[in-house]
Amino acid sequence: MNIVLGKDEEIKETENFTTNLVLNWLKTDFSLTTKRIIGYQPNTLLGVFPLGKKEITYPLKNIAGVGVSTKFHLKRFIIGLILIFIGFSMMGDSFLGGLILLIIGALPLLNSFTSTLGITNNAGQSHLIEMSILEKDKVQSFVNKVNVSIADIA
Incomplete structure (x- = not known):
């Protein structure tokens, strides 16, 4: 990650988070500097193939709050279960076809429970970045450092 820093700006913390469990x-890369949060989130094709990165930049003075939440995605869970059940039922007729559906069904099923980093600006708009549930503690630690930096500026 190549970050261009402004005058009197220093990097305090840099973290990498796994976006997808599988x-x-x-x-997703985040850096906390003395003046802002800079993040790079992957753009993907079908949620699998990386096609570049989306840059997220927030000056610390414009951030009202940063938080972490967890979410269960019922739609992903149901789609994953349906694909897995179809894959098991196909195993007798076409083992390879059933196996492929099992693998495809496992992706949404395993990613039905996620953690989300939320950045809210002073206007009340939130930017949500979804990550693997296994990264929740790491994200919480990063959020705590960001909140301390915001408090130090105020």
């Missing part, structure tokens, strides 16, 4: 090569 596809661990998809990473």
Whole structure:
């Protein structure tokens, strides 16, 4: 991650977070500087193939709050279960087809429970960045450091 720093700006913390539980090569990178939060989130095709990164930048003075939440995605869970059940039922007729559906069904099923980093600006708009549930403690630690930096500026 190549970050261009402003005058009197220093990097305080840099973290990489796994975006997807199964596809661990998809990473979201965040850096906390003395003046802002800079993040790079992967853009993907079908949620699997990386096609670049989306840059997120927030000056610390414009951030009202940063938090972490967890969420259960019922739609992903149901789609994953349906694909897995169809895959099991296909195993007798076409083992390879059933196996492929099992693998495809496992992706949404395993990613139905996620953690989300939320950044709210002074206007009340929130930017949510979804990550793997296994990263929740790491995200919480980063959020705590951001909140301390926001408090130090105020």
